[in-house]
Structure formats: structure tokens, C-alpha cells
Amino acid sequence: MAIVDSWTSARAARQVLALARKLLSERGQANSLGLAQELIHRMGALSAEAWPAVFDKLAADFNPEPAAVLRAAQAYADAPGTDTLRVLTELSEPPRQELFRRLNRAPGGTGTLVRMRRRLLDGLKAHPDWRMVDADLLHLLSSWFNPGFLEMRQVDWQSPAQLLEQIIHHEAVHAIDGWDDLRRRLLPDRRLFAFFHPQLPHEPLIFVEVALLPDMPEAIAPLIAKRSEPMPASSFKIAVFYSISNCEPGLRGVSLGNFLIKRVAEHLRRELPRLKVFCTLSPIPGFAAWLQSVQTLDELPGLKPAQRERASESLGRVRQHSATALASPSALEDDTLQEDLRRMAAVYLIAQTPLAGGDPVARFHLDNGARLERLNPAGDRSAKGLKQSHGMMVNYLYDLDRIEQHHEAFTQGEIAAARAVGGLL
Template sequence: MLDELKSAARKVNGARHLRGLLIDCRRLLSERGEANSVAIARDLVARFRELPEDAQSTFFERLSRDFSPDPKAVLQSAQAYAESPSAANLQRLTQLAEPPRQELLRRINRTPGGTGSIVAMRRALLARVNRQPELQAVEADFLHLLSSWFNPGFLQLKRVDWNSPAQLLEQIIHHEAVHQIDGWDDLRRRLQPDRRCFAFFHPQLPDEPLIFVEVALLPTMPEAIAPLIDKASTPLPPSQFKVAAFYSISNCQPGLKGVSLGNFLIKRVAEELKRELPQLKTFCTLSPIPGFARWVRAGAPCEGLAKARAQRLTEALAMVTAACNGEFDRLTHATTLRALAPESAQALLRLAAYYLGWHATAGGGDPVARFHLDNGARLERLDPLGDLSAKGLRQSFGMMVNYLYDLDKVETHHEKFVQGEVAQSRLLSSLL
């Protein structure tokens, strides 16, 4: 009985906050609201934060329904522009076609802390879009505005080192998404002189990193992750810095999902390192292949292959399947992988080459591969037994990959990828 009363009270309270929030939205968009926009926006944000989960869903539904363009007015304006394509008619059509909720978000953004509040709102929205497809237009408006506000011209690149504020260092530990940081000693090693960490910041969120990348300065291209994140390892002297290897990139703001940040970050960092350390000749990654094992288990589907290549893929899959007796879980153990016969190990490499060099261009291709290839990198080398962590074995049977960033060719490689062609080394091409 008590729980029912509490639930009813939450619903009443949520409905009250929702009504007040919608009133604030209309006040903020009114002409009179412009004079008091900061105070109204501040109240609006506070009300949103107090909304229960179900009331937040209702709020986004109301944004979709009540703050969309007027279809009749848009149609009339479009007809007027079709009959007379003047600048005035085009301007009128553009104004009417823009959803009022975009202007609402702009006015929220004017208040102190408004940018962070909108990012937080979008995080809540993203949690609902898949379940409520009618919210996709609202999500498109959020993404459109945030992509403008967080374009590279507004972002600040900063190096993170051991002398950075403790709050920032704690966020680096918390948000590391690729290779978990095991406490302060681990972080200290990742910030030693033969390591670098760079992050993007926005002027409106000066204390919150948006995305950061970790770099190892090495004599050669790395083939395994364990030595790079070994907190007991000895730092290398600058005389051995020949290669800059990007080994982890992590987003810190879920509300900025889909906003292009990482591609600009890697290129900016590469340019920064080249200025600081002219002896660096190679810029590459040591990257995971998170979808590889799942793809193999699904039968290694790969559309559009010529007959000869399809046959080689089929033979490679058959050989790997036979090597583990059809039990792919056996390939998630390092002992099994080390014991593979040379021809079976080569077949596993061939499968990875097809997955990255052909399947990556498909819509369901590996997200890490698509990120780097679309960013202008070249598929350079496969690294069997590169990641023997539980996660690496589960996701990719321990396989990792190096992508090469040739700064003089990234634009050419990007254009090729857009056209469906993967830039890759001869070694990788020979496996297809």
C-alpha cells in the first residue's frame, strides 16, 4: 500500500514538473521571454533534471509533437517559393521549415551551463530513441546543433600529464574505454615521458574532456598491447622515439555520440607530435577488432566477392572451424591460439583480412575499422596474439591490427574509402 502511494506521489510530482517545464519552453520561445531568457532557461533546465524517467520520455514526445514546423504553413511557403523563387520566399520557407525546438535549444544554450545541459538532455534522449522511433526528428535537431557547436574550430587541444588537475586525471581513469586503467600507478606510467595523452575541450565545458587519445612513443610499430600498458615497464629514452602509436581513444560525453571528434583529434595530435618530435617518422595505431569473433561465429558473411576470393574465404573458414572442432569458444583461450598449426593460424589471419579489408566497407562493418579507414588511415598489419586479455580473446580471438596514418595521404585514403575501397598494405592485400 505504501509503495503504491509513493508511486502515485511520484507520478503527480512528475506531472507537475512536466507542466511547468512545458510552460517554461513556451515562455522561452515567446518575444517577452527573450528579455528574461537566462532566468527562464535556468528554471527550465532545473525542472528537466527533476523529471522522473517516464516524465522525461513524455517531455521528448511533446518536443516532437508540439515544437515541430506547421505542415500547412510550410506547404504554402514551399508553393510560394516554387512559383516565385525569390530570396525573400526562400528565407520565409527556411524559417517556417525549421522546427521551433531548434530555437528553443539555442536559447537554452545562451544561459551559463546551457551547453552542458543540452549535452545531458541528449544523453537522456539517446537512451530512448531506439525504443521510441518517433523521437528521431528531435534527435536529428540535437545532433545538428551540437555538431555545429562542437566543430573543430571551437575545440581546444590540451596535453594531459601528471601535473594536470586531479579532477581531470580522475576523469581519464573513469572514461578510459579501451584498456582499463588500474589505478594511479597505471595512470602515472601512461603519462611518463615516452607516453602522451591529449584531450579535446570546449570553451563552455572547460573542466570536462570531450574525448582523449593515448599515445606510445616507440622504436618500432607495436604488435601487442600488453607491453604498452605494463605499469611496471621502464620508460624509453627519447633517442628511441621513432614511432607514435595511438593505442586508445575514449569518448567522455555520451551526449555527443555521433558528433565527429575523434578523427580531428588524431590528426591534430599527429601534427602536434611531429612539431615536438621531428624524429618521428611513423604514425600508427594498435587497434582492437571488436566485431571479428562475432562475424566468424556468424559464418563470415561477406557480400560482393568475386568467385575466387569467395572460395578462399570459404576455405579459410572451413580450416579454422576444423582447427577448433567447430567450437569457437576454444579460440578464446591463448593456449589454443598458440597451439594452432601454421596453416590454421594463417587461415585465421586471412579471415581477419577479409573482415577488415572487405567487410569493413559494409554498413555493419567493424566500427573501429570504419572509424580509422574513414579517417584516412591505411590497413597496415595484423597482429595475432596482440591482445590476450579476456576482452580481447572474447571479441577478436586475440587479434589486433595496425592502421598507418600517412599524413600526406590521409585525404586520398579517405576518398577511396568513401568510394568503397580500403587502402591497405600489400601484405594485407595478398591475403584476400
């Protein structure tokens, strides 16, 4: 039976590849569309076992012709100009990019390519030669999912049940515990916004959850308590982004979240002019792992000698506790330990973030133009929060008038941080 299944998968892969070559050779637009639709149908029916053969061939057989590219490059070098550059550009582009474009023109093509990349990413580590296929897909998807093409919608309790179910399923930061929990997150003092693509109108690509509050929060539990009472609109002074979740793994690497946060902030500022502060309450998912792995702070740039000495002393005291002890609720009651953890969190976020191994959430918000505003010990007392960050959470401030300035500073390796956080070093 396994032999039959393997033969069937190989045959299906060959058929898909033959149809792909035929689609690339087709000149007529009408025939091209029909072939693309047939190819989309066959790709949708491919088994998981058949896809590696397809990716192998896409990586090996759908590349530019080296000799032709070399001749075109020499022609351009000899006579730089519009015509020689056009020929070089056309010949150096992998044929699989044109294949993906033709697929994208057919109904269902966009979703097919997104799902195709999801499968490819799952096997990329074991098949590094697929990276060139991924690079072409990412290049095209980044254009097709440009925020200018995306629609931002507010999701509320009146949204279709199928959409609400997807929100519950895809929430990746603070799990939604059923319909009652979701309903609380959609009451008037809570908002949820998502990006949608015109070709995937019923599939949220990414969504952000917002709490409207009178003060900047220091703990997540009150924000997601499903039996809490809604606050009156007259108390709304601060908009807090407390969760952002990607729904489509096939779009990894396509910038969506940074544009969504900024667009939501502008929308809320127009709707509720009394909102003056936009911030986050964010996890620090890499903090605990970094604390366990870092051996010395000598190689961290940006720390002055006195700061490095204080941080090294704090690190030494923290490392006297086991990882299990640090992740226990009792650690939250040790004031000395919490002060050391605050200092080490500041070191991690300010000195380590610009480097390899920096916190991914911190990099996202700081690169997005936010400012590191405040550290919150015991901000997340959940088992997950204690394990990944010893309960520590952080507020990032989005000053809409200084976002670009902070973003530019981050690209130069500088962290925009409030004095209260910088003073912990």
C-alpha cells in the first residue's frame, strides 16, 4: 500500500510540474487562465508526500539560463542603456516568478500560493536548496500584500461566526477561553482590528487587540479577565495594544503588523479624540532563555563600565536561583530578586535587542518606532509568563509624532528608552 501511495504521489507531482511548464509556455491569455485554474486545482489535491518533489524541481529547473544572463550582462556593460538593461532584467528573473504571477491571476491563485509557501517553510530547514523558491515567493507576496492593498476592518460580536472562530483559533499571545472570553474582548472598552486581502476576504491575515483604559496598565490579568465590568467611555484616555497575532504562516516575513498598529492608532485618534496615549502591554518571550544562556556581559556594547559592573552583580545573584525557582510564583514576592530581574530585563531590551538573539517582540515594536517606556515585574503571573519572562512585561509607547524618528534611531542601533528604564542600567 505504501508503494502504491508513493507512486501515486510521484505521478501527481509530475503532472503538476508538466502543467506548470505548459502554463509558462502559453502565449494566449485566455488559455493561460484556463491552465492556471487547472494547475490550482491539481495543486490543491496534492498530498503532503508529493510536495517535496515539486519544490525540488522548482528550485532546480525553473532558474535563469546562466549563459544567457552572462551575455546580457556583458551587453549591458558594453552599452549601458534602457534596452540592454531591460533584456538583462528579463533574462535574470527566475521563470518560476512568472509562473507564480500567472497562477496569481486566476481565481484562488493568491490563496494557493500562500498555502504553498506555508508548506515550503515547513520543510525549508531540511531542504536549504528551496531557499531560492522561498525568496521568489516572498518577493512577490510582499508586493501583493502591500498594506496599500489591504483592508482594515473592526471585528465585533456581530461579525460572522466563522470569522470569530478564526480569531479564537489564531490568538497567539493570550489564549481566548471560549465564546464568553471572546465576547468580553469585543465589548465597547475593547477593540479588535484585522487586515484582510481582497482575494482572501474572509480570512484575517493579522489582528490586534486593544483595551481602552484610564491609565497605562502594568499587568495583563485585568485586561483579559472575562468577567470584568466594561469601563465607561468617559474614562478612555489610553489605547493599549495588548495582543497581536499573525493568522497566516505563509506570509512570514511580509510586513503587516507594524502597518496595522499605526493604522489602528490613527483610526482610534479620529474616532476618540480624547485618546492621548497609545502604548502596548507586551511580553518579553526571550528573556528567561537569554538569562540562562548568557555567560558574560563583556561583549554587550553600549554599557558603560559602571553599568556593566552593576548588571554583572545582578546577573550573578539571579544565577544563584535555578530556572525552576525563577519561574515559580514565590519568586515574585522576593523584592531583591525582582529588582535584579528588572535590571537584567533593561540590559536585555536595551543592549541585546539590536544584536542577534535580541527579543523578537522588542525588535518589532522598537523597529516600528515605539519607545521602551516601563518595565512591569509580575505583569504576567500565568505559567507561560513565568516560564518565558519570569513574569516581567513591558510597556512600549507609540508617540505618533515621533515614530519615524525612533524608527530611524533603531536602524542605527539606538534604542529609544524612557529615563525610568534607562536608569535601571
